[in-house]
Amino acid sequence: MNKKTVIEIWVGVFMALGLVALFFLAMQVSNLGTAYTGKTFDVNARFDNIGGLKVKAPVTIAGVEVGRVTGIRYDAEDFRAVVVMGIQEQYLGRIPEDSFAKILTAGLLGEQYIGLDPGGSLDTLANGSEIAVTQSALVLEEVVGQFIFGKAKEGT
Amino acid sequence: MIGHLAKLGGWGLQALTRLGRAHLLLLPMMRGLLDILRRPRLLLDQVFSVGVLTILIIAVAGLFVGMVLGLQGYYILSRFGGETALGLMVAASLVRELGPVLTALLFAGRAGSALTAEIGLMKATEQLSGLEMMAVNPEHRVLAPRFFAGFLSVPLLAALFSMLGVIGGWMVGGGMLGVDQGAFWNGMQNGIDFREDVINGVIKSVVFGFVCTWIAIFQGYDCVPTSEGVSRATTRTVVHSSLAVLGLDFVLTALMFS
Numbered sequence: 001m002n003k004k005t006v007i008e009i010w011v012g013v014f015m016a017l018g019l020v021a022l023f024f025l026a027m028q029v030s031n032l033g034t035a036y037t038g039k040t041f042d043v044n045a046r047f048d049n050i051g052g053l054k055v056k057a058p059v060t061i062a063g064v065e066v067g068r069v070t071g072i073r074y075d076a077e078d079f080r081a082v083v084v085m086g087i088q089e090q091y092l093g094r095i096p097e098d099s100f101a102k103i104l105t106a107g108l109l110g111e112q113y114i115g116l117d118p119g120g121s122l123d124t125l126a127n128g129s130e131i132a133v134t135q136s137a138l139v140l141e142e143v144v145g146q147f148i149f150g151k152a153k154e155g156t
Numbered sequence: 157m158i159g160h161l162a163k164l165g166g167w168g169l170q171a172l173t174r175l176g177r178a179h180l181l182l183l184p185m186m187r188g189l190l191d192i193l194r195r196p197r198l199l200l201d202q203v204f205s206v207g208v209l210t211i212l213i214i215a216v217a218g219l220f221v222g223m224v225l226g227l228q229g230y231y232i233l234s235r236f237g238g239e240t241a242l243g244l245m246v247a248a249s250l251v252r253e254l255g256p257v258l259t260a261l262l263f264a265g266r267a268g269s270a271l272t273a274e275i276g277l278m279k280a281t282e283q284l285s286g287l288e289m290m291a292v293n294p295e296h297r298v299l300a301p302r303f304f305a306g307f308l309s310v311p312l313l314a315a316l317f318s319m320l321g322v323i324g325g326w327m328v329g330g331g332m333l334g335v336d337q338g339a340f341w342n343g344m345q346n347g348i349d350f351r352e353d354v355i356n357g358v359i360k361s362v363v364f365g366f367v368c369t370w371i372a373i374f375q376g377y378d379c380v381p382t383s384e385g386v387s388r389a390t391t392r393t394v395v396h397s398s399l400a401v402l403g404l405d406f407v408l409t410a411l412m413f414s
Contacts, residue, residue: 007200007201007204008200010204010208011200011203011204011207011208013208014203014204014207014208014211014309014312015312017211017312017316018311018312018313018315018316019312020319021312021315021316021318021319021320022312022315022358024319024322025251025315025318025319025322025354025357026350026354028322028341028345029247029251029318029319029322029344029345029348029354030251030345030348030349030350030353030354031345031346031348031349031350032350032354
């Protein structure tokens with residue numbers, strides 16, 4: 001093998017290594033390998049208080065991710081937050097209409113996410129439908145306030 | 157008093173003309189792309205000396221930086237019971253900041269200084285004038301392939317650095333300190349966004365590659381053609397590249413992640 005081919009081989013190895021590293025960063029390190037990129041349908045839910053919920057937070061049923069929060073806005077008509085959830089299309093027609101949506105926290109200080117508890121209705125959630133029963137996020141200050149208030153009542 | 161003012165003014169004008177010459181150099185180098193397309197061999201040889209020979213230092217540095225991040229991150233995070241966030245911490249700091257920045261700094265020291273010395277010596281021994289006498293444009297033939305080789309190599313080297321850093325952090329965190337493997341990788345994948353983090357890191361390294369190679373080539377081409385001039389130009393390459401990378405990193409971070 002002459003020197004020319006050796007250089008060519010090394011440059012090829014270098015390029016391949018760099019591209020493998022980029023691929024590794026994309027698939028193994030970032031969310032590109034695990035993210036669901038298929039079709040989704042939108043379901044709305046109104047909450048009194050969403051706490052620290054963010055766009056892209058997971059939506060789960062029984063702890064399994066079935067979708068993501070795609071939008072959060074404030075409805076000035078009834079003073080509540082409207083959360084739009086993109087649910088994976090494979091669950092279209094599988095989630096009862098009277099399901100219960102609540103904002104939960106992963107761990108003590110973790111990220112907030114939405115948990116859906118399936119109801120008993122035979123009608124199912126479709127694109128654009130709204131979940132009627134919701135439970136707001138747990139705000140720590142309110143819980144502490146209630147606790148102190150309760151203690152004060154006990155004392156009198 | 158007037159004399160001092162004149163000195164300051166002269167220094168300012170000199171700095172501005174240098175900056176102007178550096179920008180004027182970009183145009184012929186871009187035109188040199190046509191020569192490279194006709195003779196890819198020119199680029200190939202330069203990618204070897206600029207990129208391939210830099211792999212070793214990048215790989216070793218990346219691995220050790222990742223291992224240190226794993227150790228230090230574990231020390232802090234375990235105080236709060238948050239060892240499971242170790243993977244996210246290691247990967248985020250590498251992909252966003254340390255990968256592109258440290259790669260550019262190492263590249264300036266390992267390859268940039270060599271480029272300046274080579275071109276400066278070519279100028280001092282009148283090889284560049286010799287090429288011109290033979291009607292070969294040295295800016296197309298000598299400078300452009302080196303410029304594009306550096307521009308192409310730095311993003312690949314930065315990706316390599318980040319990958320090996322993550323592996324180093326995983327070796328220390330998962331292997332030595334016993335952090336849960338699933339939590340390590342899962343936390344990383346949940347926290348790192350492909351567009352937000354990985355692509356922005358790649359854009360950073362492309363900018364750094366451009367700036368570092370440009371400075372190195374300009375300093376070599378613009379040096380005083382004596383042994384002292386070449387040595388000064390080499391020093392300036394490393395100093396200016398490092399400062400430019402660190403300053404630009406702040407600007408880019410403020411633009412991308414604010």
